[in-house]
Amino acid sequence: MANGQSKTVRSTLKRIKRDRTLYLILLPTLIYFVIFHVIPIMGMKLAFYDYRIMGDSIFIGFKNFQKLFSTPNFTRILENTLIISAMKIFLFFPLPVIFALMLNEFKPGPFRKTIQVISYLPHFLSWVVIAGIWFEFLSPSSGVFNMILNSLGFDSVDLLTSKGAIRWILLASESWRSIGWDSIVFFSAIMGIDTTLYEAAKIDGAGRLQIIGYIIIPALLPTMITVLILNIGFFMNAGLDQILNFTNIAVNSKIDIIDTYVYRIGLQNSQYSFATAANLFKGVVGTVLIVSTHLFSKKLTGKGAW
Structure with missing residues (x-):
């Protein structure tokens, strides 16, 4: 041994x-990852203490969690987190795959490279800049979107203060920012497919759609499953930076999530133990989800994240 x-x-x-x-x-x-993700785990014990800046912290067990779950707004905040995360994961997830398939249809050359570069650029912009771009685009007075509506005979609308539209704006802006960057892993997987498979399929009379359906998609499946499982592990992360930049009084009740709640009570109100408990709850749920999804995928398809 x-x-x-x-x-x-x-x-x-x-x-x-x-x-x-x-x-x-x-x-x-x-x-x-060690500095910002592993070492902070040791600080999670603060969730079980009544933290005091001066003097020793007092162990209080699960009282912070009881306080969290009994908070009047907690149900609404949890619902917002789940809805926004589900929209970003399940509605956005097919888009990078489709974009990678579309890129693969272009012949290698300057045109394809230009499209790739343009699609990658938004990923490197901060949410402050992205929010500014979308504010200008959707402005009810001078935005391009409302100018198009006016030219078609419709009245201007203020989507940024619309409770019914704000979550879709979050999804649209996230898609615009990430679709190109997230497609890299899928496009790389496509590039790794043995070209002799294409040649054999063409000899057998397969069309382009048949090649995509019977060769490319099956080859992408393991990568898609792995990425989806990892994304589900971040299910409770609905996008703090994005929501802080898009929120306003009119729509806050629809996009107030656990991360913004932790930010308010932890940094603004200095309730560090309570904020740690809320964040620990989010982390535990994410861990359970990623393990459960892995086991389910393993049983259903024989493939998982590890």
């Missing part, structure tokens, strides 16, 4: 030495 473990360790060290350049490239990312 010990000999087998020693052999595994030697094999691992040998592989690390062989691929040391790749591991060095990965090192900054690992350091980032």
Whole structure:
């Protein structure tokens, strides 16, 4: 047993030495996740304490969670989080796949590269800039959207203060920002398909749609399942930065989520223990969802995230 473990360790060290350049490239990312995602886990114990800046914190068990679940607005905030997250995950998820399939239909060259670059650019913009662009686009007085409506004989509408439209605006702006960037992983998977499969299919008389349906989509399936499972792990993250920039008094009741709630009570009201409890609840739900989805996918398709 010990000999087998020693052999595994030697094999691992040998592989690390062989691929040391790749591991060095990965090192900054690992350091980032350790500092901002692993070490903060130890601070989660604050959810079970009554935190005090001066003096020792007092252990209070699950009282912060009881307070959280009994908060009058908690049900509405949880509902907003689930609805917005579900829209972003399940309605947005097919779009990068479709975009990658469309890119693959263009011949390699300057035109395809230009489309890729243009579609990637919004990902590198901050939500402050993106919100400003959408405010200008949807402005009821001078926005392009309302100018088009007016030219067609319709009255101007203020979608940014519409409770019925604001969630769809969040989805649309998220799609505009991420569709190109998120398509990279799917486009890379398409590029990795053996070209002899295409040639064999053409010899057998397969059309382009048949090639997409019987070769490309099945080849993309493992990647799609992995990405979907990982996305579901972030199901409770409905987009703090985005919502902080798009919110206003008129629509706050429709887009107030757990993250904005934690931001208010934790940073603005200095209730650190209570905010930690709310954030821990969100993290536990995300963990349960990602494990459950993995097991379900494994049982249904034989493929999972690991």
